[in-house]
Amino acid sequence: MITYDEIYNKMRSEFEVQSRFDFDEKSDADIRIRVLAGEIFNAMTSIEWLKRQMFVATATGEYLDYFASQRGIERKKAQKAQGEITFFINEPAENSIFIPTGSMVATADAEPVRYVTTEDAKITAGNTLVSVSAQADVAGRKSNIPIGSAKIIVSAPAEINYAYNREPFENGCDEETDDELRERIKASFLVPSNGTNKAYYEKLALSVSGITKAGVIAKQRGTGTVDVYVSNGENSPTAAAVAEAQKLIAKNRELNVDVRVAAAQAKRVNMSVVVYAKGGYIRNDIVDICTQVFKDYLNEIEIGGTMYAAEVGKRLMNSGCIRSYKFATNFIDNSATAAQVFSAGTVNIEVK
Structure with a gap:
């Protein structure tokens, strides 16, 4: 693309030709030409940017989302990692200790990731621990952590002595990037979904957040059956994601076809x-x-x-x-x- 200096120099040369005067850089005309050259350059930059948004191969952001919507595809949202936090006391409880929803434990990193409980729980009398379902407070892949990483108590009843995750937190994922979405759009052109082929069922499964891969096997359980296997890349997808994919595909399946969705x-x-x-x-x-x-x-x-x-x-x-x-x-x-x-x-x- 032409640069600002090239525009300015071209306008300056043309001014000298048309006016038949030597150009004075301290003149009022120079100020006007510089301002106009800047506006022309800004307009050309905007046009170049807009040209890139006209094609799937170069579009970005919301303009790429527009192309995706034309193919019946949506950008996948970021997902929060899911897991459990176990709360401990040193001695068996004499009375039940109530742990409310929203109790929080964090990692010990320089930039800690926090995990909050998603249900009420209690350590009943005579027991020393309870495990509670929890999720990261922010979505993203970085919220996936191994066993024992979340152990700093941020908010919990005073009776709790310590807490940590006895199982890994998994299935956190980042929002689908432009490149990832672009590949799905391209695939929809290369293998068109026609309502009956493999690509059709893969497209439905991949539209579910938390599912990044899908494979289809026809007639594995006999004529009229389709098995769809799904994955979340590094981990198995959550039961909720598999169930959502099952519901979506069952609703949009072919007539007289038995479709089953399972984790790969x-x-x-x-x-x-x-x-x-x-x-x-x-x-x-x-x-x-x-x-x-x-x-x-x-x-x-x-x-x-x-x-x-x-x-x-x-x-x-x-x-x-x-x-x-x-x-x-x-x-x-x-x-x-x-x-x-x-x-x-x-x-x-x-x-x-």
């Missing part, structure tokens, strides 16, 4: 690899980077897909922190069944 079975893949570090990186950082690269790749593979060892190696090298690698001999290409989805198992990374 996790197929754990272990990776053992020796990596040779580049200068400037410390061991812990390399382990974290390589582990995340492996998890991200598995998360990209669709239900029933194939994991390629060569692709893992390529991505490890592209991470920029290693100069070479060597997999264990048992780390080879791996294929999932139509009802399985890959997830990371034991990851052993030796740094040299």
